[in-house]
Amino acid sequence: MNRNEMSLEIESDPRNESFARVVVASFMTRINPTLEEVADVKTAVSEAVTNAIVHGYDEGEGRIIIKAVTDVEERTLEVWIIDCGKGIEDIKKAMEPMYTSKPDKGRSGMGFSFMEAFMDELAVESEPGKGTTVKMKKKVGNSDRETDGE
Numbered sequence: 064m065n066r067n068e069m070s071l072e073i074e075s076d077p078r079n080e081s082f083a084r085v086v087v088a089s090f091m092t093r094i095n096p097t098l099e100e101v102a103d104v105k106t107a108v109s110e111a112v113t114n115a116i117v118h119g120y121d122e123g124e125g126r127i128i129i130k131a132v133t134d135v136e137e138r139t140l141e142v143w144i145i146d147c148g149k150g151i152e153d154i155k156k157a158m159e160p161m162y163t164s165k166p167d168k169g170r171s172g173m174g175f176s177f178m179e180a181f182m183d184e185l186a187v188e189s190e191p192g193k194g195t196t197v198k199m200k201k202k203v204g205n206s207d208r209e210t211d212g213e
Contacts, residue, residue, distance in 0.1 A: 065136045067093060075116045075125040075146070083129055084108040091140045094133050096203040103181035104140065104201055110174040111144035111197045119148025119195055138204050144197045151189035158187065 069090050073079040084105040091104060108129070115127045128145040151157045158175040179185050184200035 066132060066134050068132045069130070071129045073112075073127050073129070075120040075123070075127055075148075077113075077116055077122075079127075080109055080112045080116065083112045083127070087129065087131055087140075087142055090131050091133060091201075091203070094135055094138045094140060094203050096140075100201065100203045104142070107178045107181045107199055107201075108142060108144065110177045111142075111199070114174050114197070115144060115146035115148060115195065118151075119146035121149070138202060140201045140203065142199045142201075144199075145194065147194040150191040150193055151187070151195055152191055154187050154189055 067090075069086075071083065071086055073083060087108045088101050088105050091101065096104070112127060112129070115125075116122060119125065119127075125146060125148055128143075130143040130145070132141045133139070158179075160173060160176045175185070175187070178197070178199060182199040182201050184198075186198045187195065188198075189195040
């Protein structure tokens with residue numbers, strides 16, 4: 064079996080952010096990532112989950128669903144972070160570096176920029192009043208790296 068899937072549902076509690084990123088990092092070990100690739104994914108997942116907590120639910124109660132799929136043959140990880148929060152009015156504006164809808168909360172506005180920098184693909188779907196789905200993809204390994212576990 065070359066594909067493996069997992070799904071996790073957590074409360075929108077800031078204490079669950081570190082748990083979510085560790086779960087996804089552990090899940091991706093099957094495709095033999097480097098430590099740097101694991102760190103990239105952990106950062107991107109952390110940013111997406113934090114966005115759901117802070118912006119999707121305004122730090123209130125809610126649920127966040129994390130889905131991930133690995134493909135051993137393709138050496139890819141796909142991750143979806145899904146919330147049913149308030150949604151994003153203007154995705155393009157929200158994805159601009161340094162833009163934040165919560166400057167008073169000490170937010171840097173770099174969440175989506177970090178996700179884009181650390182992952183190979185990023186797509187955001189959102190509908191006001193219905194929630195947001197952040198889909199990210201990471202290809203691990205390169206032509207210079209041994210892939211037989213050494």
